[in-house]
Amino acid sequence: MFRRGTRRLLQWWKGQQEAAVERKARRTVPASTSEVELVRRRYHESEQRFRALLESLPRVAVQGYDRERRVIYWNEASVRLYGYSAEEAMGQLLEDLIIPEPMRQAVIDAHRAWVDEGQEIPAEELELRHRSGELVPVFSHHVMLGEHTDSPLMFCVDVDLSDQKRAHRDLAFATRFDRLTHLPNREAFETDLDELLDQCRRRGVGLVVLYLDIDHFVEINDALGYAQGDQLLIELTHRLRRQQRATDLMSRVSGDEFVMAFPGVAREQDVLRLVDKVRSAFRSPFALDGSERMVTASLGASVFPEHGMTARELIRNADVAKNRAKLDGRGSLQHFRQHFHDELVRQHRLVERLERAIVNRELHLHYQPQVSVVSGRIENLEALLRWTPLEGEPVSPAEFIPLAERSGLIHQLGDWVMEEACRQQAAWRAAGRVDSRVDINLSGRQVLAPDTLERLEACVARHGLRPQDIGIELTENVLIEADAGILERLRYLYHRGVRIAIDDFGTGYSSLSYLKHFPVTALKIDRAFVRDAPEQPEDRAIMEATIFIGHRLGLEVVAEGVETAEQLALLREMRCDLVQGYLFHPPMPAEDIDRLLVGPGVGHH
Template sequence: MIGRNSRVQRWLTHHLGWVRRWSSREPREGWHDDVERVRRQYLESEQRFRALLESLPKVAVQGYDRDRRVIYWNEASTRLYGYSAEQAEGHLLEELIIPHFMREGVIEAHRAWVQEGREIPASELELRHRSGELVSVFSHHVMLGEHTEDPLMFCVDVDLSDQKRAHRDLAFATRFDHLTHLPNRQTFEAELDEMLETCRRRGSGLAVLYLDIDHFVEINDAVGYEQGDWLLVELSRRLRQEQRATDLLSRVSSDEFVMAFPGVEKEAHIVRLAAKVQEVFQTPFVVDGGERMITASLGASRYPDHGASARELIRNADVAKNRAKLDGRGSLQLFQQTFHDELVRQHRLAERLERAIDKRELSLHYQPQVSAVSGRIENLEALLRWTPADGPPVSPAEFIPLAERSGLIHRLGDWVMEEACRQQAAWRAAGFTESRIDINLSGRQVSRADVLERFEACLARHGLGARDIGIELTENVLITADSRILEGLRRLYHRGVRIAIDDFGTGYSSLSYLKHFPVTAIKIDRTFVRDAPGQPEDRAIMEATVFIGHRLGLEVVAEGVENEEQLTLIREMHCDLVQGYYFFRPMPAFDIERLLVGLVTTSPGLSG
């Protein structure tokens, strides 16, 4: 509060005295009313002034005389600068809150205002707290009684600490990773480009390593994101410990880090650097109370051979890292131009595949499954084919994995489902009522929540029943399926839809899984069929599979039968159905129709 004996009070009293003297002059009509009104206005002005200064909790106000001694100090000033009003009053302002480097300028600015009338402009300043720390404020100055012998100056300071802190936090968030506090990708790129300028001037090399933790998603799923975050922080700490002063390190995505090492000239140096980085994984990480060994795949690129800019080098190291992941956990791969060329080719192929449906370049071929005993055609497996209008056919072994990676598999799967149902409906209408068509559903397709409902809707749309179209799934898809997918499969199973495990024996290969899944058939993978005549181990696996399959009431199909020796062996094992080139290759719908009406001579292998 402003005390009665304060300089502010005396200044107000001085002006109220002028009102009183003015009121003692010879009166005229209405004179006393005018005087009373003026006196009342001054009193109200004083009260408002006091109330204003004391009601600004976040605005610090200090008053000082022509000698810059404090005569007023509100509570907000105490909170902002750490001095109480008793501690501040009577002291020079520059001794309290003005940093040493600003004092001469402040004294001169005050003198110029008092003596020459040059106002002090409002500005952002950093003033001194009692503790010595600097406080960011926006400071505005007001002078009262400017042309009197006793002027008063007031500093009105608005605390900018929150705004400055927000700006710092924003600047940090835009430049650094919030979890590990490492530079983010944008900062890393900028720093790497600066480093490359130095490399160009000196004629020296540089290496970039791209690190990706193997199966980090599984770690997160198993122990939770909090433990996963802890692992990332710990890995960052270990990498920092191995970092030289000139090296760069960044976290560029969830489980990916990039490092830059100047002065690296040869591939052998990169290999040694990578080995040094891999050493940080030799010590187990303590995750969720237990020790866990973690590995990471590394890709490397080198300046100037693999790029002239930060973005090129990072991209090419990333390409090499993706190739390393194909080689297994903890692998290292140095960038090769062929990697990038293949990626470009795959990208362009994916663009062409996306247009293939609209351009009617896709078709279904059908491969019969025949009875191993009678030779009768029982079922047809629908196989997708792509024949671009501007080039040769593309192998399914190439475009199906491409569709899986790019997400196009859902569009392709919908098209296959629709086309198979359309063709089956046409054959049923033509009187071919015996053979079922089986379609393949990939793991990526099954991951979509409504794929089985879409399958059922497609059957209904074409007027087909449960025994007209079957589905084939790999055993890995079944084993990793969640409860929602398994419930959908059970619904189809009880409706009578044929559900087969394709490529059986190449996945988890546990026969005990068969009793838990709603399946009606298993298809023995062609690798066992191919090697069984000469490999007793493969023959034993086939015999066991057929035996257990039959004991579980499942139909057993042998895939990839290509010669009479294989067929004889399969018949000895009492396999139910046979599929392979020895009988029929996949063929278009037109040839299947001719086959079904007996216009094509059957293979000699069909005779008993």
């Protein structure tokens, strides 16, 4: 806008001058003294208005130069842009004042060509010299006044581009580099790695890509805050950089994930040596929030050319190996194996099928009775989710439940289980069946998600059931991770009459203290202890201790996986309350349970 306005202004002034000259030439009689003075006064006023307008353009630097390129005009914006006051600039040569040395002769020649031959200087972006010696980016436009006279004047109109150039640099940095660590981002890393792979091909050498994921980084952010998490990432970047060679590449590809490339490496022992170098960055503690904390990372490795020919393939396969390493525990390393990727693809397709399973009515519930050790009666039923695709074999819950957890589908599946279990329990109640409770399993992700327990209570009420008609089973790890709000909600359900059991007791991060403080009504002994108890004294002792502690705390104790008469005899001897397993009843569809509940000798083995 300033460029267009200034150019029109200069052209207007030039036109005024030429018009005055033309009027003077047309006169055939001498003008009177008063007429001459009037013309001079008007010209002087026009010049003053022109100068005032130029000075009123605060961001447009305007300089005027005579035939010899000496300064005759220097506005306030030029003072700010180039650092010379008007007094200092007046009479100085253009090339001595603001033109960098490499450009001087070209500027002199261009000016002479305009004055002598009428070749205009094109408007363009330039870098001119500030008084300090720094270069100043400008868009420079040039206007020649009186070029057909003996005293031509050249005006340069310069607009400061520093802000725009800075913004462009910032944008270029943001598109290539991570803001926090200043490492290349994933896109830049891929580009650089592809170039490095071309070099490796020409040289006939290998390359290793390592994918690094900080273990339990989210816990650091949650416990100490994001500022401390950022400080860890910065310090880790410094440590990893110290392990780099000049030819190595490194990138921060996501929140707590880094990827590195090491050319010239292919042998197994060389890869292990590199891994040891990377792991050395974690051998000393990190200073976080005034204390020291040890940190570990899981690593995945892929090798060029065996595991991929492009940067994207190698990064993906190292990532796959890293994800497999995380399953092995903190600080683990896995080398890429093709079956890792094949399994990942298979699981991805299985998740896609699972998404459609509810709509296609492929999901259903089986129910396994819990039987009284004393009377043999069916006291409760555990609802167990089953998946039988329209095409193909049934899929084991041990496979699709963890997939649902990782993909987030567990919430949708959990809501379906709540609805179906309550619907079936309401149907049994309406038919006057035995007063058995139906227990449903809630995963950790379900319980930790907002409103899950509220949705369960609403579902129970919507089907006209009592709180004691539906129980819930939680793993002990869920209670350990639950916050105060979830525990308060569980206590509310507990006091309303909902039965809350700890499933797979003794297999997680067991702590007897939560049995005292948390709203628990029952313990379920994991089948692993029950299976080996007749032959293994250690398992037998654990099972006996669990029953004893549960009873002393007023809790019901259920043994899972009871399959032999020896196991049952041992549980009777230990005075376990309920048993559940194939010795009595396998998980069954609702119609089979219906026949079982109304048949003769209900609940007896």
